[in-house]
Amino acid sequence: MGGPARLLFQPPNHKNDSRMILRRVLEMLDELESRYSRYIASSLISQINKHSGTGIYTPIDEETRGLFYFCDQLHHESDGLFDPTAGILNRAWDFKRDETPNQADIENLLPNVGWSHVHIDDRGISLTRPDSQLDLGGIVKEYAADKVVKVLREMRVTRGLIELAGDIATLGSKSDELPWRVGISDPNSSPQAVMTVDLTGACLATSGSYQRFIEKNGQRYSHFLNPKTGQPAEGTFSVSVIANTCLMAGSIATIACLKGASDASSWLESSGLPWLMMNDGGLSGPIATHQEKIPPKEAPQQSGPNLQ
Amino acid sequence: MAAIKKTSSRMTSQRVLTANSALTRRLGVAIASLPAYHNAQADAPPAFSEIGIRYSHYDEDALPESNLIFGSRNRYDIDVTQLWFETPVGGSWSVAMDLQNDSMSGASPWFVGTNLDGQPGVIMSGASIHDNRVEVGVTTRYFWADGNAGFNVSQSKEDDYEARSVSFDVAWNSDDNSRTWTASASSSNDTVQPVKENIPVFIDREDIDTQSTYFGVSQILSSTAIARIGLGYTISKGYLSDPYKLNDSRPDRHERFTLSGGYRHYFIEQRGALQVDYRYYHDDWGTNSHTAELAWHQEIKQHSLKPYIRYYRQSRADFFQSIADVSQPFFADDYRLSAYDATTIGLHGFYQLDDWRFEAQVERYTTSATGSISSFDKAPALVDFWRGTVGITWRFD
Numbered sequence: 001m002g003g004p005a006r007l008l009f010q011p012p013n014h015k016n017d018s019r020m021i022l023r024r025v026l027e028m029l030d031e032l033e034s035r036y037s038r039y040i041a042s043s044l045i046s047q048i049n050k051h052s053g054t055g056i057y058t059p060i061d062e063e064t065r066g067l068f069y070f071c072d073q074l075h076h077e078s079d080g081l082f083d084p085t086a087g088i089l090n091r092a093w094d095f096k097r098d099e100t101p102n103q104a105d106i107e108n109l110l111p112n113v114g115w116s117h118v119h120i121d122d123r124g125i126s127l128t129r130p131d132s133q134l135d136l137g138g139i140v141k142e143y144a145a146d147k148v149v150k151v152l153r154e155m156r157v158t159r160g161l162i163e164l165a166g167d168i169a170t171l172g173s174k175s176d177e178l179p180w181r182v183g184i185s186d187p188n189s190s191p192q193a194v195m196t197v198d199l200t201g202a203c204l205a206t207s208g209s210y211q212r213f214i215e216k217n218g219q220r221y222s223h224f225l226n227p228k229t230g231q232p233a234e235g236t237f238s239v240s241v242i243a244n245t246c247l248m249a250g251s252i253a254t255i256a257c258l259k260g261a262s263d264a265s266s267w268l269e270s271s272g273l274p275w276l277m278m279n280d281g282g283l284s285g286p287i288a289t290h291q292e293k294i295p296p297k298e299a300p301q302q303s304g305p306n307l308q
Numbered sequence: 309m310a311a312i313k314k315t316s317s318r319m320t321s322q323r324v325l326t327a328n329s330a331l332t333r334r335l336g337v338a339i340a341s342l343p344a345y346h347n348a349q350a351d352a353p354p355a356f357s358e359i360g361i362r363y364s365h366y367d368e369d370a371l372p373e374s375n376l377i378f379g380s381r382n383r384y385d386i387d388v389t390q391l392w393f394e395t396p397v398g399g400s401w402s403v404a405m406d407l408q409n410d411s412m413s414g415a416s417p418w419f420v421g422t423n424l425d426g427q428p429g430v431i432m433s434g435a436s437i438h439d440n441r442v443e444v445g446v447t448t449r450y451f452w453a454d455g456n457a458g459f460n461v462s463q464s465k466e467d468d469y470e471a472r473s474v475s476f477d478v479a480w481n482s483d484d485n486s487r488t489w490t491a492s493a494s495s496s497n498d499t500v501q502p503v504k505e506n507i508p509v510f511i512d513r514e515d516i517d518t519q520s521t522y523f524g525v526s527q528i529l530s531s532t533a534i535a536r537i538g539l540g541y542t543i544s545k546g547y548l549s550d551p552y553k554l555n556d557s558r559p560d561r562h563e564r565f566t567l568s569g570g571y572r573h574y575f576i577e578q579r580g581a582l583q584v585d586y587r588y589y590h591d592d593w594g595t596n597s598h599t600a601e602l603a604w605h606q607e608i609k610q611h612s613l614k615p616y617i618r619y620y621r622q623s624r625a626d627f628f629q630s631i632a633d634v635s636q637p638f639f640a641d642d643y644r645l646s647a648y649d650a651t652t653i654g655l656h657g658f659y660q661l662d663d664w665r666f667e668a669q670v671e672r673y674t675t676s677a678t679g680s681i682s683s684f685d686k687a688p689a690l691v692d693f694w695r696g697t698v699g700i701t702w703r704f705d
Contacts, residue, residue: 066342066531069576073338076579076609077331120576147344247339248332270662272329 003141003165005029007148012156021155025148025162032147035064036140038087038133045134053130057123067136067143068120074139074251075115081258082251083227085113085127087135092230095223106230113227142205142250145169167205169246184240184276184287195276197242197287205250207257208238208278224257235261237279239268240287249273330660330703334610341531341574353402353451357395362667362699364388368414368691371430375688377423379432383691384414390699402449406462410441417689418507419554420631420641428630430689433552434506441466455480455488471498486528490538493521502551514547524568532574540566549640555632556640564591581605583616594626595645610660618652621678630687643687650675663704669697 007025011017035044048058060068074082088109092101112131119126127134141164148162149169160171161180170180179200183193197204209222224233239256243249252271256264261279268275268285276287339345368383387410394404415432423429445462457478464471475494481487498516502509524538542564549558568587575581583603590596603616625645627638654671673693677686 062531063343065576066338069341069531069574070335070338072576072579073335077335143342143344150344243332245339245345248335251335252332270329270331272332 004163005165006163007160008162009152009157009160009171012158017155021152021157024151024155028147028151029144032140032144036136038135038137045136048125048127049133052127052132055126057119057121057126059124060120064125065120067139068118068125070247070251071136071139072115074255078255078258080115080228081226082138082255083113083115084134084136084138085115085117085132086225086227087137088112088131088133089225089227089230093221093223093225093232100221110230113230138254139247139251141165142167142203142246145203145246167203167246167250168199169203170199170201173200184278185238194278194283195287197274199242202242202244203246203249204240204242205246205253206238206240207250207253209233209236209257222257222260224254226258233258233260235264235279237261237264237277239264239278240276241268241271242274242287330610330663341528343531353396353400353449354394356663356703357393358701358703359393360391360699360701362388362390362697364390364695364697366693366695368693371432371689375428375430377421377429377431379418379430379434380415380436381432382414382436384412384416386413387411400451402451404447404449406443406445406447408441408443408464410443410466412439412441413437416552417641417643418552420688422631428686428688437505439467441469443471460494468503469498469500471496473497488526490524490526491522493519495519498546500547500551507552507554509551511547511551514551516544516546516548518542518544532576533572535569535571537569538567540564540568550642553640553642555634556642557634557638558627558640559593559638562591562593564589566590579607583614589622593645595623597622612658614656616652616654616656618650618654620650620652621648622650623647628687641687643689643691646687646690647678648675648687648690649678663702665701665703667697667699667701669695671695 007022009018009021011021034040034042037043038045038049040046044058044060044064051058071082071084089106092105092109094101109131112129112133114129114132117127117129117132118134119128145162145164145167146169148164149160149171152160152162152171158172159174161174161182162169163182166185168180168182170182173179174181179198181196181198182204184195184197184204184206185193207224209220209224215221220236221232222234222236225231226233237257239253241249241253241256243252252268252273252275256267256275256277259267264277265284268277274287275285277284364387366384366386366388368385370381371383373381389409391407392404394402396402413436415434415436417430418433419431420428421431441464443462443464445460447458447460449456449458455478458476460473460475460477462471462473473494473496475492477490477492479488479490481489496518498518499513500511500516501513502511520540520542522538522540524536526534526536528534544562546560548560548562550556566587566589568585570583570585572584573582581604583601583605585599585601585603587599588597589599597620599618599620601616601618603614605612605614624647625640627636628640628642628645630641630646632639632641650673652671652673654669656669657667659666671694673695675690675692677690
């Protein structure tokens with residue numbers, strides 16, 4: 001999954017349950033990664049990408065079909081900004097070096113970007129362009145967090161928290177008296193928390209361009225790239241969203257970053273979900289306006305099995 | 309980036325999460341189709357309140373000249389106005405209220421006789437009637453993790469008819485939320501007190517009692533397909549004849565059975581869904597019928613359009629004749645008991661604008677007599693009609 005992970009839960013009965021539950025969670029995460037990681041040559045996504053432009057349809061199961069259906073909905077709700085074929089634009093934009101690409105490099109890649117190049121029917125999935133590539137990195141991590149909650153629930157766990165690279169899903173509350181209190185990081189001094197929120201069976205997902213950007217001549221270029229133009233979304237900021245599922249929270253947050261600084265707020269407002277935006281201007285959003293003048297009584301949980 | 313002051317937010321997740329929007333509702337439907345969420349979606353009352361109004365105009369075609377013996381060719385026009393309101397109450401309940409007003413005018417067939425050519429023809433009921441019907445219903449519903457149950461009370465009143473009914477329904481989901489069982493039962497007590505104006509009527513006041521029950525199951529077959537099947541039973545006792553028809557004497561007991569099924573298949577790339585429905589009907593008056601409907605639900609951004617076609621075929625009741633034989637214990641010339649086919653073609657559209665939803669629907673219904681070997685089995689009063697509907701719904705927190 002490409003980031004640190006943390007799992008906290010209250011085992012239902014015998015202490016041996018903990019090991020069995022942890023094993024089930026790890027097996028599920030490994031299985032998801034082996035299926036949807038584009039860095040694993042034998043993964044389903046890699047197989048689909050290998051057959052791009054050949055007319056070959058790769059069979060997909062019901063779960064994968066459901067994920068692509070969700071991608072299709074996100075693509076339309078975001079007016080095309082969410083596009084799982086946009087990953088190839090990273091060949092032009094190298095965020096490990098502070099260099100902006102040539103426009104010609106971007107324009108060479110754009111014809112292979114586009115959700116319309118993805119065909120799904122009863123045979124499976126096919127990419128019509130030879131250099132089109134699928135990348136589900138925008139949703140799989142959040143989906144994995146929700147699946148961990150499902151595994152915990154199936155194992156009769158009633159209290160748990162899973163964090164995957166900053167996205168958090170909770171099951172029940174921490175105790176009868178206390179919800180799960182989680183921190184939202186300060187982009188300037190991660191992992192310092194600027195704010196804590198209380199979650200009970202809810203999820204918190206954060207997207208932001210504060211860790212991956214190119215800075216040149218005083219201008220910051222976000223790593224959220226517009227699939228239509230190949231250009232980065234304007235502004236660098238962080239968005240956190242709370243929802244019933246991590247998939248929903250993460251999708252809303254990601255699309256907010258794709259919308260850019262000027263349109264993110266109206267998109268977040270339209271979701272009706274609690275959200276927080278952090279940028280040079282400070283904090284905004286319902287999560288920020290609900291703050292109380294109460295100092296945090298305890299830091300977010302640090303102990304628990306580390307899955308990394 | 310300026311330093312951000314450390315604060316604490318006591319925003320409570322569950323309370324705030326009830327305030328979702330049209331956007332998250334649409335995305336939530338897509339999420340719910342994923343197997344990982346099938347047992348995570350508990351039944352819950354609506355997260356919002358809703359108020360809506362709908363207006364329909366129903367317009368029957370004029371009777372063909374060749375089928376008319378006496379009276380006006382013009383038939384019924386009906387204007388229906390519906391108002392509804394639904395709101396969550398607490399964390400587990402919802403309440404809904406429905407108000408409907410029907411305003412009817414026009415003439416209806418009084419009886420069927422023989423014209424100068426010896427063919428069946430219609431004698432209409434004379435001067436146009438004007439009637440108004442008002443119906444009020446209240447439904448309260450309770451939600452728990454695996455299902456919901458509702459209780460409804462309703463009453464309707466018009467000049468010559470009053471109806472009172474209660475009903476109960478329940479739905480419960482399997483552990484993995486892939487299957488939903490539904491059951492319902494209802495009971496109504498009606499009173500008919502015909503108005504004595506243009507045509508003679510032969511009763512003062514009569515009662516009708518009706519009980520019905522339904523049992524069904526729906527099954528999620530895949531992330532893109534769902535199917536359902538259901539069985540229904542209804543029994544009515546009391547005065548079941550039509551007091552405004554001269555030659556109409558029906559049994560005082562009527563049992564009906566229905567077997568219905570449906571299938572929905574969503575096509576991801578086309579963003580549309582195929583909808584197929586079928587219903588078989590059988591009653592103890594000798595009528596059997598088949599209804600088949602085919603529709604295509606097309607999503608257009610956050611709006612939708614659904615063209616549909618419905619075919620209906622019915623056999624005649626045992627005691628129906630196009631010209632009633634009044635020497636028999638039971639007899640009727642009501643076209644609704646004859647053998648006929650009906651085809652409905654319609655278009656239903658929804659336009660979503662933030663929390664407002666606008667709808668419009670138009671239908672054309674045409675009939676033709678079937679299964680007859682002589683003109684005396686064909687009902688000359690079969691009706692064709694147009695129906696148009698417009699509506700507005702507003703959802704709010």
